[in-house]
Structure formats: C-alpha cells, structure tokens
Amino acid sequence: MAFGQRMQILRQRRGMSRPVLAGFLGKSPSWVKQVERGEIQVPKLPTLLHIAELLRVGNLADLTGDQTLHIDLFIGPGHPRLAAVRAAVDAFPFTGDREAPSMRHLRRRLDRAWAARHEAANHREVVGALLPDLIRDAQLAVRQADSALDRRAAQAVLSEVYSLSQFFIAYQPDSALLWRVAERGMVTAHDSEDPHAVGVAAWLTAQAHRDSGPAHFDAADSVTREALRYLEPHLPDAGNDVLAIAGALQFEAGYTAARRGENGTAWGWWDKAEKTATKLPAGYFHPVTSFSRAIMGAHAVTVAVELHQGGESVRQAARADKATIKSRPRRARHRIEEARGYQLDGQPDVALATLDKAFEAAAETIRYNGYARRIVLEETEAKHPERRRRASELAVKLGLLAA
Numbered sequence: 597m598a599f600g601q602r603m604q605i606l607r608q609r610r611g612m613s614r615p616v617l618a619g620f621l622g623k624s625p626s627w628v629k630q631v632e633r634g635e636i637q638v639p640k641l642p643t644l645l646h647i648a649e650l651l652r653v654g655n656l657a658d659l660t661g662d663q664t665l666h667i668d669l670f671i672g673p674g675h676p677r678l679a680a681v682r683a684a685v686d687a688f689p690f691t692g693d694r695e696a697p698s699m700r701h702l703r704r705r706l707d708r709a710w711a712a713r714h715e716a717a718n719h720r721e722v723v724g725a726l727l728p729d730l731i732r733d734a735q736l737a738v739r740q741a742d743s744a745l746d747r748r749a750a751q752a753v754l755s756e757v758y759s760l761s762q763f764f765i766a767y768q769p770d771s772a773l774l775w776r777v778a779e780r781g782m783v784t785a786h787d788s789e790d791p792h793a794v795g796v797a798a799w800l801t802a803q804a805h806r807d808s809g810p811a812h813f814d815a816a817d818s819v820t821r822e823a824l825r826y827l828e829p830h831l832p833d834a835g836n837d838v839l840a841i842a843g844a845l846q847f848e849a850g851y852t853a854a855r856r857g858e859n860g861t862a863w864g865w866w867d868k869a870e871k872t873a874t875k876l877p878a879g880y881f882h883p884v885t886s887f888s889r890a891i892m893g894a895h896a897v898t899v900a901v902e903l904h905q906g907g908e909s910v911r912q913a914a915r916a917d918k919a920t921i922k923s924r925p926r927r928a929r930h931r932i933e934e935a936r937g938y939q940l941d942g943q944p945d946v947a948l949a950t951l952d953k954a955f956e957a958a959a960e961t962i963r964y965n966g967y968a969r970r971i972v973l974e975e976t977e978a979k980h981p982e983r984r985r986r987a988s989e990l991a992v993k994l995g996l997l998a999a
Contacts, residue, residue, distance in 0.1 A: 602659055604632040606651045610810055616857075620650050620904055642974040649970050652809050674769050677724030681764060682773050684728035685780075688735065696736040699746070702753050705730060709760055710883045714923035720960045723764050730757050738784075752788035755781050755797055759884060762800045766807075767964040778804045791830045795841030796884050798823030802848050806855060813852055820849045840882035843872030847887070847895050854902035862899050869895065886926040890919040894930040901936045909937025928958035932968045939971055944978065947971055948986050955993060963994050972996060 597605075607617055607628075614628045621628075621643065630636045639647070644660065653659045697705075709726045716722045734754040741747035758781035765774045778801045785797035798819050805816035827834075827842050834842075850865030873889045881888045893916025900909035913934040921927040931954035938947040951971065954962045962968045973996060975987030 597661060598634050599638045599660055600632040600634045602661055603647065603651075606653060606659060607632075610651050612651070617647075617650060621646060641977045645970045645974045649967065675720050675724055675764070677721065677727075678765070678768055678770065680728045681724060681731070681761060682770065684731040685761065685773065685777060687732070690739075694736075696740045697733050699737065699749055699753065702730075702734060702737060702750075705733075706753060706756060706760070707883070713760070713763060713925065714883075714886075717924055717958050718960055719925050719958060720764055720964075723760065727757075727761055727764060731761065748788045748790070751784045752790040752793040755785040755788060755790075755793045756884070758784065759796050759800055762804070767966070774804060791827055791834070792838050792841055795823055795827055795838065795845060799841060799844050799848060799885060802845070802852070806848075806852050810855075813856060816852045817849065820845050820852070824849075836876055836880050837882065839872060839875060840880070840887040841885065843869045843876075844882065844885040844887040846872060850895075850899055851902065854899045857903065859903055862903060866892075866895060866899050881922050886921065886923045890921055891926070893917075893919050894921060894926075894933065897930065897933045897937060901933050901940065904940060906937060906940030906942070909934075910941045910943070913937055924958040925961040928954040928961035929965070931957060932962060932965050935971055936967050944971075944975055945983055948975060948983065948990065951990060955990065959993070969994065969996060 607614070614632075615625045618625045618628045627636075631639065638644070638660070644656065647653075648656055648659050651659070705726070709723060709730060712722045712726070713719045734750070734757045737750040738747060738754050741750050758777050761777045762774065762781065765777060768774075778797075781797040782801055785793040788794075802816045802819040802823075805812040805819060824842060824845050827838065827845070830838055831842060846865055846869040850862045850869065853865060854862035869887075870892045873887065873892050876887075876889060878889060881890075893912065896912040897909055897916055900912050916930065916934075921930055931950050935947040935950040935954065938944070938950060948971075951962060951968055954968065972987050972991050972994060975983055976991055978984045978987060
C-alpha cells in the first residue's frame with residue numbers, strides 16, 4: 597500500500613478524524629486528505645515521527661511501508677539481562693530441592709530491590725541482576741507455605757516481585773512476557789487478599805492495557821475502577837501505602853482519559869488524586885508508584901501533555917520543578933514529559949536541554965522511552981545546525997545513531 601493509504605487505515609483504527617489529526621499536526625484537514633490520497637509527497641521525517649506518535653504506531657515501517665525505516669518508537673532495546681529474567685519467569689518449577697528463604701528475608705531483599713530501582717541511574721541493570729533469584733525464591737515460598745495465612749503472605753510478596761519484574765520488562769521487545777508477568781501478578785495478588793498487593797498489581801495491569809493502544813483503553817479503565825471499588829471499604833482505616841495506591845489508581849484513570857482527549861474527565865481524576873495525596877505525610881513516598889504530594893506536579897504535566905496542551909504543560913512544568921522527586925527513574929520520566937511539553941509549545945531547544953537532564957537522572961529510563969526517542973530523532977533533522985548537533989550527540993548516547 598502507498599503511504600497515504602497506510603496513514604488513513606491507521607488513523608481510522610485509532611478512531612481519529614482528519615480534522616483532529618490535522619489539528620495535532622498544525623496542518624489543515626485538506627492537507628491530511630491530500631496526503632492520504634497520495635496527491636502530495638510523503639512528509640519529511642520530523643512530521644512522520646509526529647504522525648507515528650499520534651497514531652501510536654510502534655514501528656515506523658508500519659506507517660511508511662519502507663522496511664529500511666525500521667525504527668521501534670515505543671519499544672526500547674532488549675536488555676542483556678532480559679533472557680535471565682525471562683528464564684526465571686518461564687521456569688515456574690513445581691518441586692523444590694531446597695528450603696525457601698523466610699518471609700522476613702524475602703521482604704528485606706524485595707525492599708532493597710525497590711530502593712535500588714529508585715536510586716540507581718542504571719536501574720534496569722541493577723534490578724535485572726536481582727530479579728531471577730527473587731522470582732525463584734518467592735515462588736518457592738508460596739509452594740512451601742505451611743498454612744493458609746503463610747501462603748497468602750507469600751503470595752503478596754510474589755505478586756510484588758512480579759510487579760518489580762514488570763518495571764524491568766516494560767518497553768523491551770517481549771510483550772508476551774510482559775503480559776505473563778502482569779497476569780500472574782494480578783492472580784497472586786487476588787489470592788493473597790492483600791489490599792496493597794491488589795492495588796499495585798491493578799495499577800500496573802491498567803498501564804499495560806493503556807500502553808497497548810486505544811483499543812485497550814476500556815480494559816485499562818475497567819481494571820482501574822474495579823480496583824478502586826475494591827479498595828474503597830479499606831480506605832477509612834488504611835495506612836499510607838494503601839491510601840497511596842488508591843491515589844495512584846485515581847491518577848491512572850485521569851491518564852487514560854487524557855489519552856482519549858477527555859479534558860474534563862482527565863483533570864477531574866487528577867483533582868481526586870491530589871486530594872488523596874494531601875492526606876499523606878509531607879515527606880511520604882510510595883515505594884512502588886512514587887505517589888506522593890511531590891509527584892502531583894509531575895502528574896499535572898503528564899495530563900497536559902497527553903491532552904496536547906503545550907502552553908499548559910509548560911506552566912505546569914514550572915510549578916512542578918519546585919518539588920523534589922526522590923526516584924531517579926521517575927525524575928527522568930518527568931523530565932521527558934516536560935520535554936514533550938516544550939516540544940508542543942514550540943521550544944525544541946529547551947526540550948533537548950530537558951532530555952539531557954533526563955539522561956543525567958537515569959540514562960536507562962530515557963533510552964527505553966519512545967517519546968524521548970521520537971523528539972531526539974526529529975531534532976537530528978532540524979534546520980538549525982546547533983540544535984541538530986546537540987540532538988545528534990544525544991542520539992549517540994541513546995544508541996539511536998552510531999558514534
């Protein structure tokens with residue numbers, strides 16, 4: 597098929613009209629129509645990348661039909677430790693020739709692994725090294741539990757291990773593994789009857805659905821709202837961790853609404869999440885989701901960016917920078933969202949400078965982020981020589997271009 601035909605099919609699958617796509621691109625509906633009919637030439641790379649992002653095309657070749665443009669926009673490179681993590685997940689042995697570690701020992705190891713994820717710039721490398729043994733030992737603890745109470749406690753820990761695994765596997769070239777881990781996390785969380793474990797597993801499962809594209813937005817909403825309904829009776833007497841996962845789920849509902857372009861609904865859920873955040877201690881920081889008072893500014897940037905509100909995202913970015921985000925990968929993610937906002941607002945130089953900050957905070961976060969990759973690749977084609985040079989240098993750091 598010609599490029600225009602591919603673009604039209606992908607646009608219709610996305611449920612997006614020509615005027616809406618044209619508005620996001622800063623073009624006229626007639627321009628979109630002419631491109632789809634093949635009446636004008638294929639757009640240049642910066643516009644191609646923008647179209648691919650708007651239509652949630654994972655591989656640029658799917659849009660262009662040109663296999664020489666094989667660029668995975670939303671899938672990062674396979675990490676060297678992915679094979680070992682996959683082997684531990686897939687093995688799932690039924691017998692054990694050794695005694696499982698105590699729950700106290702497993703809990704300490706898991707807590708250290710979460711801390712390492714938040715503190716290390718090379719967090720995928722650190723977590724990838726810890727996961728295989730954690731997965732095997734947590735599975736063993738469930739199988740060797742002596743009582744129903746012990747088994748539920750072990751399942752809560754195993755569910756959280758799967759949640760940590762999902763962070764590692766995300767945006768890597770093995771979507772089937774991601775879904776296996778997400779589903780196992782939900783099953784073990786339900787079996788544990790632990791509200792916090794259920795909330796964390798639902799939070800990650802909703803993200804997996806949403807990141808799979810518009811056809812899965814309803815599933816993301818269903819998981820999020822069912823989890824919130826389940827947690828509601830527990831909230832009056834809940835500790836900080838359960839309260840925080842409820843707030844994180846409220847924001848997830850807003851995030852999905854923003855992806856749909858539902859302005860009022862998105863900000864309405866953000867307001868609910870902020871009210872929940874104010875109930876938490878000032879210095880509190882959720883060990884999995886990073887939910888806290890400090891994160892709400894970053895969440896506001898994300899909502900504005902997903903709604904394609906360039907000016908609003910820049911205003912929210914200015915406010916959010918007053919707060920300190922403890923987690924390095926979450927801080928890097930926030931910088932990427934800020935960069936998207938600056939790009940939307942017509943400030944590409946500031947966007948590149950902000951991506952440099954993301955790289956400094958956590959190189960492995962930006963290396964696996966499709967939005968960051970799209971901005972960098974787009975600016976390597978910029979007409980401004982200095983901007984093109986800076987973008988090319990960052991592209992080399994990210995492994996998008998050869999040195």
